[in-house]
Amino acid sequence: MKNILLCTDGSSFAENVYKYGAWFALKFGCHINVLFVTDIRSQQVASTGNLSGTIGLGSAENLLHELVNLEHQKAKLNNQRARLILQNAAAILKAEGVTDVQLTNKTGFLVDCFDEFEKDADLIVLGKRGEGAEFASGHLGANIDRIVRSSTKPCLVTPQEFKPISRLLVAYDGSATGNNILQFLAAYPVFTDLEIHLLTVAKTGKLETATQTQHQGQLYLQTVGYEPVCSVLEGDPETVITNYISQADISFLLMGAYGHSRIRHLVIGSTTAQLLRSTKIPVLLFR
Secondary structure (H helix, E strand, O other), X not given: OOEEEEEEOOOOOHHHHHHHHXXXXXXXXXXXXXXXXXXXXXXXXXXXXXXXXXXXXXXXXHHHHXXXXXXXXXXXXXXXXXXXXXXXXXXXXXXXXXXXXXXXXXXXXXXXXXXXXXXXXXXXXXXXXXXXXXXOOOXXXXXXXXXXXXXXXXXXXXXXXXXXXXXXXXXXXXOHHHHHHHHHHHHOHHHHHOEEEEEEEEOOOOHHHHHHHHHHHHHHHHHOOOOOEEEEEEOOHHHHXXXXXXXXXXXXXXXXXXXXXXXXXXXXXXXXXXXXXXXXXXXXXXX
16 A cells, blocks of 8 residues: 545544544555645636626626626635645644645545546545534535445545544455455555454344354454454344444444445445444445
8 A cells, every 4th residue: 555545625524534544654654645625616606697787887897897806815715725724634644643745736526536536546535524514413424425436445434533543343244345355454464463353244044154254254364364353243234333343342444335235336335324424433445
């Protein structure tokens, strides 16, 4: 892992996006590109249309002139805001010990310019809510689903509060995505100093099958140097995983972004979305 793309909007979630990004950068010796996209709508002003017949030609020209000045002022303020947000990001990352940082500001929409920056990144980091966090605390940010759905890279979704990472939970189901998670752990042995938990959730009446599935995952992790704490539990995946996180004091969750639904390419899985809403730990999502 060489490059981390850290997406920020300067909201209350942003500071801990930086801290979790710093944790990964220090673990892996990564370069961080902090991306702030100025919403193009914030620079638009109301159009006069053709008002000359209503308020007179001279008045319309004066109004148009004022609107042009207003647009310039808004653009200037947006540039200042972007500079302050990125400077704050750089200061926090530096305080965390990260110095290999690039600061990038674009104007437009994050989802539209995301591909341009994602192609060079090995990991995407973003907060699970953004500027409207205080007004929609039970919802995910507007960009989460679209970015996770469009990205081919692992996406780290961070909570509002930073906590040191000590216990890592892998929600393992034996799928291709689940095996990608195990291969990720094998490729990056920096996680060997953490307590690794491997959890497989069994459907009703499928406990034996789930046990066999998890045993395969356990053997794989053991062959690459991990000694996971293994559990197979029956029940609703969201409930089981949420309870396990609480009871085992898990501080970091790795899981697949999608289930097996035919619409998995349209929206992130329902279990994934619910866990992102309810958990207060970072979640690393894989496709």
